[in-house]
Amino acid sequence: MTKLAKPFYTRPDVVQISRELIGKYIFTRMDGVLTGGRIVETEAYCGENDLACHSHSGRRTTRTEIMFQEGGMAYVYLIYGIYCLFNIITNVAEKADAVLIRAIEPTEGIPEMLLRRNHTQVTPKLTAGPGLVTLALGISKKHYGTDLTGDLIWLEDLGELIPENQIISSPRVGVDYAGEDALLPWRFRLKNSRWTSKAK
DNA sequence: TACGCGATGGCCT
DNA sequence: GGCCATCGCGTAC
Numbered sequence: 001m002t003k004l005a006k007p008f009y010t011r012p013d014v015v016q017i018s019r020e021l022i023g024k025y026i027f028t029r030m031d032g033v034l035t036g037g038r039i040v041e042t043e044a045y046c047g048e049n050d051l052a053c054h055s056h057s058g059r060r061t062t063r064t065e066i067m068f069q070e071g072g073m074a075y076v077y078l079i080y081g082i083y084c085l086f087n088i089i090t091n092v093a094e095k096a097d098a099v100l101i102r103a104i105e106p107t108e109g110i111p112e113m114l115l116r117r118n119h120t121q122v123t124p125k126l127t128a129g130p131g132l133v134t135l136a137l138g139i140s141k142k143h144y145g146t147d148l149t150g151d152l153i154w155l156e157d158l159g160e161l162i163p164e165n166q167i168i169s170s171p172r173v174g175v176d177y178a179g180e181d182a183l184l185p186w187r188f189r190l191k192n193s194r195w196t197s198k199a200k
Numbered sequence: 201t202a203c204g205c206g207a208t209g210g211c212c213t
Numbered sequence: 214g215g216c217c218a219t220c221g222c223g224t225a226c
Contacts, residue, residue, distance in 0.1 A: 043218070052218070054211095063211065080219050081208030087218085100218060131219050174218050 004155040009071030009148070014090045014097035018044035019169070019188050021088075021099060021155070023162035027108060028153045030138040035109030037127060039101060039155075041196045043172045044186040045087070047096030052178035055096035066145050067096040074146040074153060076139060083131030086139050088148060088155075102173070102187070103128045105195040106136065113137070129197045166191045173197070 004024065011017060019042075027036030045053040047067065054077070055064040066075050067089055075087040075098050087098040104127045106113055113136040117126055127136045134140065139153065146153050169185040176182050189196045 045218075054218085059212095061211080077218090078208095078210065080217065081210070083219050085218060102218085125221095129219070172218070177217080 002156040002158055003149070004157060006070075006072050006149055009088065009090050010092055011071075012091055012095070014046050014099060015044045015186055017090050018042045018099045018186065019167060021101075022167050022188050022190050023160050025107070025156045025158055026101060026104060026137070026153070027156065028137045028139060029151060033109060033112050033138075035106075035112050035137055037104035037106040037108065038160075038195075039103075040105050040190040040193045041101075041103035041128075042188050043100040043102060044188075045098045045100065046186075047091075047098075049181075050178070050184070051181040052172060052175035052184075053096070053098070055098075058096075060096075064096065067098055068094055069145075071097075072148050074139075074143050074148060076134070076141050076144045076146075078141055079131070084134045084140050085130045086134050086137075086143075100130055101133055102130045103189075103196045104133055104136075105193065124195050128195055162190065 021039050021042050024039050047055045050056050055067040070093045071090040073089045075089055076084050079085050087100050089098050091097040106127050117136055127133050148154055168189045168191050170187050172187045
């Protein structure tokens, strides 16, 4: 089986995990319908010493509570009153690290994803952006806390090896409020992929 | 192509 | 009450 298991998520280096997730696949099976694709863009958020992270310096609230649990679960939250963003909790309990999935290359269940996005053509607009990924995959706030080793939302390693020099790292999107931490190069993208988001 | 901006709700001060 | 880990539409060239 190629499904990523618990030990993948419970490692301590969220930046490394974020980089490794490029080239992995994410799948959902909502009401029996399989959809998914190859991950081409991620961002790492570290609970310790990262002002851009919702759970930084022990900020433990109703919203962030799940981040303090053991890695391998979903952190989904609402942004701008409209969009849900999907994050993967990593690390051991009490550490509160997470990886945001920002873009995927659609491979599975494309007709269903087109329906969910109200699109007729398959273009990067389908899944290039964190709010668009959740729409296409059918992920919403009710998936907060979902176990990613289960059969609703999961990740797979299909054996593709992405060379280190094919991964671009740069500052994260939309975190200017985080001061110096906004400069951390914790956004990872697959080089030459047309499926990544355009935002700087 | 490149912007400006409104939508919309929950979180946190 | 201000601020978001965003997106898509409109206007202007």
